[in-house]
Amino acid sequence: MGTHVIKMPDIGEGIAEVELSQWHVKVGDLVVEDQVLADVMTDKAMVDIPSPVHGKVIALGGQPGEVMAVGSVLISIEVEGAGNLKESAAPAPVKEAPVAPKVEAAVESKPAAAAAPRPAAVCQGPMVAREADERPLASPAVRKHALDLGIQLRLVRGTGPAGRVLHEDLETYLAQGQSNASAPAAAAYAQRNDEEQIQVIGMRRKIAQRMQDATQRAAHFSYVEEIDVTAIEELRAHLNEKHGASRGKLTLLPFLVRALVVALRDFPQMNARYDDEEQVITRLGAVHVGVATQSDVGLMVPVVRHAEARSLWDSAAEISRLANAARNGKASRDELSGSTITLTSLGALGGIVSTPVLNLPEVAIVGVNKIVERPMVVKGQVVIRKMMNLSSSFDHRVVDGMDAALFIQAIRGLLEQPATLFVE
Template structure:
């Protein structure tokens, strides 16, 4: 037997250190080639670290939240043969460190079960024999295969409430069956006024730490100002419903977001000074011809901003498909560094929870972010008559170091005009 030592790889882009975000294995686990061992967080994205060998984990080189230098020992695996440590040399095995109780955020690439399928329990197995549903921390993602995650997503099940009966607490399809069966039973009575003294400490690590750092850095460095304008989207909604009725089955359903991206693309033709990235260290503004729109997406780990590249070259359905693809990649933790960086302007929306007004934080080094609030029906006065219209606010923020108030207001007014007269979105 030998020892194979895996060191923290060079992620590229001049990165000298990364944060260890999550272990997918523990000491004593058997791993196979290409199985994901750990997640590490760079300044831009989460990166999977796979195993290049089969073997047994004998030591872990860090704990989640620890910042590790590129080239430091990440993990040591006992393997058949000589391994990659010279005979006679002392293996650089790290001292064992306490691993977290939760082992995985994303499923390992290894198969969920051995090649010989395990027998499924008989359909008549009593549900009562199953452990009760569990409640994990909001930022905790239990171990489950992609197929299980997709089924849970389709069924509207939050996996953090599902007990996992597989190895290391892995959630299996049978666990989803049990959870669904329990959902049909009446919930036990809860003492509404029971006194509670429990508390929980949650370390700020991984994606949540990066979000906190970026938001704090953005508020400290940029001179934010916000501008809010209401938009009558009655005609736009009528067009969207018409297009979905006519082309929804063949091209896919359209949400409001592709229309907003299109409006931003068209408006930026007249306001190129807003489609820029500002390097305040070098005091250089880079004006971009391409419109790379970051579309904020909420994930279990926090807010991520995948990028729709060259939005100026996409039609409504092309934009919609790309937004959906990127959002799914971000939520499943599979978005690449290229898909998570390089945006020139950001669009953020909370959908039905969008409220009336918001003050979005800039996604540096961009100088503008367009926020979308929810659509509400309100009585409006048009030509002396009170009519019911569908109204929506745009709450946007700008970097006052680069964008003048007049330019910001005119830019949002241009977007408003395009949305209120949606045919103008497609006039060249």
């Protein structure tokens, strides 16, 4: 028997160290070639580290949350033969993802029964007794799913990172025959005195660092504008009815992307990056729109490249593809970087007003709030209109307040008169 030592790989882009985010194996586990051993976090994405050999794990080189230098020992595996204890080539990562693979995924073994599968993530008990005002971690999609199913999220045990409730947890809850009606009131409102410490590591730590860095470095200011989206919603419904079956359904997002592209022609200072160390503003002709997307482990920003050259349906297809890739853990580093301006939306949960945090080094981010029907006075008559707010933030070091207001008002004009989106 010999020992095969796997070192922290050189992921490229001049990265000298990475954060060990999660182990998928433990000492004593049998592993097979290509099995994912660990997730490591770079500045841009999560990277899976696979095993190049069959064998047994005999030592782990670090703990989740530890920052490790490229070339340091990551894991040692006992193998048949001499192994490579003296020399170890770092294996090339075979898959990149903005989220860690779900722990319930079983390991697919090449030789039959060569490795024990990872245990499935199962609910530890029938339900969780949270305080009535305690808000469990969950994505907007999971919250809506729970609402549709009539499930109180605070009663569901989360098996995701940091106790986040996943779609699978809702299914487990239902499969166990739990319901709001059958949940014992005493258990649901039981007094609690327990405490839980959750280490901020991996993607959550990167998000926290980026948000803190953005608020400390940039001079944020926000501007909110109300928009009548009745006409654009009528156009969207018409296009979906006429072309939805052949070209795909349109959401509001591709119209917003188109409005950004057109408005930026007159406000190029918004489509820019600011290097505050070199004191240089770089304005870009290409419009690479970052679309903020919620995943089970946090906020991802996949990038719709060259939005200026895309049709409505092309933008819609790319937004959908990137969003699914981010949520499913398949978005690459290139797909998560390089944006020049960001669009962020909470969809139906968008609230009335928000104050988005800039995605540095960008200087503008446009936030979309939910659409509501309200009585409005139009030409002296009270009519019902679909209204929506844009809550946008800017870097005051680069963007003046008046320019920001004019930029958002230009977007407003384009959306309220949707034909102007396509007039060249």
